[in-house]
Amino acid sequence: MMASPLPLIILPLAMAPIVYLLRRWPIVASLSASATALVTAGICLRLPLNDPTYVLGRELALDHPSQMVIVFILVTAAILFLCVWLTSQSPSLRQPLDCVQGRAQDSAFVPFGLAILGLLSGAAMMRLFLFAALLLEIAAIASVLAIQGDQQGSARAALRYLVMTALALPCFLVTAWLFELHARNPHNVALADPAVTLLALGFAILLGVVPFHAWLPAVVVEAPPTATAFLVSTTHPVLFLLLTGLFQRHPWLIADGRAFQLLTVGGLLTAVVGGILALGQQDFERLLAYAALSDLGCLLLGLGTASIEGLTATALQLINRSLALVLAGLGLASLRRYAFSNAFTDLGNVARRMPLVSAGLLAALLSLAGFPLTGGFASRWPIYHLVYQENHLYAIALVLSGGSVALGCWRGLLALLGPNANPELERESIPLLRYLPTAIVMLLLTLLCLTLGLFPQLFLPPILKVVEGFAFLGPPR
């Protein structure tokens, strides 16, 4: 039996240049990337747990939570790589250059995506936070290339992301040094304050918590939708894993309590701002960005409750979030390809022309809003309960934030059903056969999203097993 977890880093990194060379053939590139991700996930499941390997004298080990997170991000990435194939192989109604209006081909992010997966796996397994932070930063730089893809023109989103993630690195490195000092002098309370502040700042910047969220809408608008979905749905689970891992290894963070207060305040602010901004958007891209922001706020509030139930709900929410983002990414990519726009004013009558794509996109957005019957509701409901026990107003604000996103979706639905407001975009009808594979995958993902909403208990056993590993939280309430 293979013992070292190194293949989880090396295999995706080694395949990245090969896939890069293959990217002229999107089908081959996507399928090989997807196969690599799935093979790596298979290897990860077969690896023994808690069997450390040393790289440059630093401990690298796979425990149960990191194994689950790595498998999750690899499978999510595999699905997204397949989605790239679907959106690139369907014939467009216009010439490609017209169709994408200078935007990159979706497939350009695939090789960088593989490299990011390798680096994220390394960060998830690294025992020393300092090295995990450095690997995260290298992954963030690779993400810049994924965001830009082959796109010629504006580099605003990628630049913003690069700048923001670079600002997070010093916070993490100094935090790691302060943690080390604190381990040597546990009674030095003066170290706790800057350590917690810098830690919170670093994570807030990388997660895109308000007011460090400016990169998120820019990335959603400029990057290929599947690349955005990839970026958020793979990076955020690893960030949450690292954060909970820090709580586990440094119990004084729990005793201090300020970290959880910051999580709650940051989460509340993010949820409220995300909800308010989502309500006023005029296109699906920005609506998705702010819906994701509102959802992130909910995740932080869930974790901020510092309870087993909160962590369980947060983990379930992360799964829902990734699923919703994959679905929304595929929907947005289809709209860009067939409807040539994501603006509400340009999408009149699209619901009738592309019913499955429209339904899938709305289901994804509603799931991010925590709308009843969707997956998002199942994970948000326990968070609402837990937050309500701590502060009624916070819970109401959280519900209103979700409601606000749902209202934004309602406006989107009206736009999709309404008449075509832009006569210049008079379109021919889209035969279902043209986008049938995309529609089938969207249908399956929509059904999965609804299943998560109706039967969340089906997905709970593996989550509960992961959460059991985090003994730092108190017993169930």
Place this chain on the structure above:
Amino acid sequence: MPTLSEVIARLSFLTASPAVVGLVVTASLIIMVRDWRASLAALLAQYLLLGFLLTRLIPLEVATVKTLIGALICPILYLTARRGRWGRQRDKDRPSPLLTGWEVFPVGLPFRLLVVVLMGLVASSLLKSYPLPEVPRDIGFACYWLALAGLLVMILTAEPLKAGLGLLTFMAGFELFYAALESSLSVVGLLGIVNLFMALAIAYLASAGQVELVEEQ
């Protein structure tokens, strides 16, 4: 032929206040100068001066490696800027090499000069209120100065190359401080990789962004 240690010994006067003054000048040039050759020359000088300052905090060999990484970054950006003719899009009527234009809001030379002066005040008050641990006072000032200058450049421009210079200046300021905290070679190596990748990403974004500028023209 003198060894590296002998060269450094001869230039030891540069490891003290002159290097800090030099860093103040180079960072100010990066903020104020439009000409890409001058900006990149200032960045190169900045990495060399940082190398001298680092010899006070870390072993000479490690400081040399850090300086070499900086010296490698400059050609990457130089080639990108030269290939993309950075700055040419606003070269109407052969403007001054200093930043004098009014863009969205006035961020021309007078504004930048004023901001540089204010930045000096902020850096010294930060040093007074929050002295950096493990580093001498003059190096602490250089760290604050470089980090603030980097942030300022990033705030004042949307051009990937210019913003990239700001980012690298910010990172240089941080690394000067961090070198005193963490001496592990693997961390130094990984930070070097981060810096190199950052420069490559900046070059990539600058190349992509220049197409837009050509189209605008």
